[in-house]
Structures are given as C-alpha cells and as structure tokens.
Amino acid sequence: MKTDAPRYKRILLKASGEALMGSQGFGIDVEVADRIASDIAEVRAMGVEVGVVVGGGNIFRGVAVASKGGDRVTGDHMGMLATVINALALATSLRKLGIDTEVLSAIAMPEICQSFSQRAALHHLDKGRVVIFAGGTGNPFFTTDSAAALRAAEMGAEAILKGTQVDGIYSADPKKDPTATRFDSLTHAEVLDKGLAVMDVAAVSLARENAIPIIVFSIHEKGGLAAIVTGGGRGTVVTDR
Numbered sequence: 677m678k679t680d681a682p683r684y685k686r687i688l689l690k691a692s693g694e695a696l697m698g699s700q701g702f703g704i705d706v707e708v709a710d711r712i713a714s715d716i717a718e719v720r721a722m723g724v725e726v727g728v729v730v731g732g733g734n735i736f737r738g739v740a741v742a743s744k745g746g747d748r749v750t751g752d753h754m755g756m757l758a759t760v761i762n763a764l765a766l767a768t769s770l771r772k773l774g775i776d777t778e779v780l781s782a783i784a785m786p787e788i789c790q791s792f793s794q795r796a797a798l799h800h801l802d803k804g805r806v807v808i809f810a811g812g813t814g815n816p817f818f819t820t821d822s823a824a825a826l827r828a829a830e831m832g833a834e835a836i837l838k839g840t841q842v843d844g845i846y847s848a849d850p851k852k853d854p855t856a857t858r859f860d861s862l863t864h865a866e867v868l869d870k871g872l873a874v875m876d877v878a879a880v881s882l883a884r885e886n887a888i889p890i891i892v893f894s895i896h897e898k899g900g901l902a903a904i905v906t907g908g909g910r911g912t913v914v915t916d917r
C-alpha cells in the first residue's frame with residue numbers, strides 16, 4: 677500500500693493526445709486510455725482533486741490542414757473537436773473504474789457534455805469529481821498546453837503536470853538530438869530564454885504569470901503520475917524560484 681502523502685491538493689494533468697493512440701498510427705487505444713485512467717484513479721484515491729486537459733494530436737492537428745493549403749482556423753476547429761473525442765474516451769475509462777467524472781467543453785455541445793465555466797468546474801472539483809476540460813481553449817491558434825495553463829489558473833491548481841512522450845525537459849528535442857541532456861529543474865524564465873520547445877511559449881508564460889509550477893514527465897510510465905504527486909518519480913520541475 678502506498679503511504680506517501682500527496683504534495684498537492686489540486687492538480688491539472690495535461691494528457692498527451694498522441695499518447696492515447698498507443699502503438700497504433702491513429703486514434704484511441706482503449707488499453708492506453710484505461711491505463712491513464714487508472715493512474716488518475718490512483719491519485720484521486722489519495723484525495724487529490726484532478727482536472728485534466730487532453731490533447732488531440734492522435735486524431736488531428738490544425739497545422740496539418742494549413743500545411744496542405746487549407747484554412748488554419750478550420751483545421752484548428754477540427755483539432756479542438758478531436759480533443760472532445762479524446763475527453764469522452766478518457767471519461768469512459770474513468771467511469772468504468774467507478775470514478776465520478778464530468779467533461780466540460782470550451783465549445784458548447786449540450787447534447788454531448790456540459791459547457792465550460794469556472795463555476796461549474798469548481799463545483800465538480802469540490803464534489804470530488806474528476807473534471808476533463810475538452811475543446812482546448814475554444815480558440816484557434818492555441819494549443820492544449822495553453823488550455824492546460826489557462827484551466828490550471830482558473831481552477832487554482834497548485835501544479836500543471838504535463839504527461840508527455842518524454843521523461844522531462846532536455847537541452848534539445850531528445851527525439852531529434854540523441855546528445856540532448858535532461859534537466860532536473862528549471863525556472864519558467866529559463867525554459868523561455870533557452871527556447872525549450874516541450875511546451876509553447878504562451879503556455880509557459882501564463883504559468884509563469886500565475887506562479888504555477890510545471891512538471892514534465894512521461895505519461896507512458898504506469899504509476900508515474902502518483903510518483904510525481906508524492907514528490908518522487910522522474911520528471912523536470914519548472915518553478916519561479
């Protein structure tokens with residue numbers, strides 16, 4: 677039994693969309709969604725309040741449309757709808773585990789889920805529900821990382837936990853540069869000044885302005901989320917120290 681006490685009362689997990697496709701080339705691998713849900717359930721069982729922003733890269737990215745001569749805004753609308761599909765999949769996995777979960781969308785679609793408002797989000801969190809924020813920020817030209825920073829500020833989260841493909845922030849993209857070295861800790865300003873592209877500038881700036889720490893860790897590690905929440909695990913911690 678895990679006895680480590682959680683460091684945070686309320687967190688915002690950014691779950692990579694790309695991770696959800698598992699070893700498939702596209703879409704959602706239900707086994708991966710179920711495993712991420714079990715990781716979330718583990719920290720809920722510790723009493724941690726959890727908001728989740730889910731990406732959409734496993735289904736659609738707006739730039740893909742723009743790069744082929746299409747309209748970027750329409751592409752981004754398609755990307756935001758992709759995040760709603762992922763949010764519904766993750767909510768399904770959480771509910772299978774008996775975790776009370778609410779999906780709040782930045783784009784109104786009342787037949788499918790509630791619309792986002794800060795009041796609704798805080799209400800559901802207070803009731804102990806996991807809240808999945810769908811539809812990104814609701815605006816084109818943004819990313820789900822920016823949505824994560826925005827929702828973290830709105831819900832008063834003590835940390836943004838970015839669960840991604842890599843186990844931290846490196847001196848360069850480790851997928852492209854095998855000589856890249858990993859940081860244990862950085863400041864928001866250092867991430868921006870060094871141009872470390874693990875998160876976009878808007879997201880890091882918003883987190884810095886609101887003094888919200890960011891922890892980048894691998895979402896592929898079972899139990900990795902609980903390890904980070906209890907102050908262990910492998911990841912890069914970004915603070916305004």
Ligand SMILES: Nc1ncnc2c1ncn2[C@@H]1O[C@H](COP(=O)(O)OP(=O)(O)O)[C@@H](O)[C@H]1O
Nearest residue numbers: 692693694840841845846848849851872873874
């Ligand atoms: N300096 C860096 N340190 C770590 N990862 C980086 C860095 N620069 C670029 N990356 C890349 O950024 C990716 C995360 O970007 P992102 O598109 O937000 O993924 P996701 O939203 O699916 O987690 C990592 O998987 C990594 O390949």
Ligand SMILES: O=c1ccn([C@@H]2O[C@H](COP(=O)(O)OP(=O)(O)O)[C@@H](O)[C@H]2O)c(=O)[nH]1
Nearest residue numbers: 693731732733738752755812813818819820
């Ligand atoms: O506030 C937002 C969030 C997302 N998107 C669109 O949704 C896509 C999927 O999000 P993202 O690339 O951040 O997903 P992830 O990288 O986490 O899988 C993006 O490419 C954008 O096209 C957007 O337009 N506004």
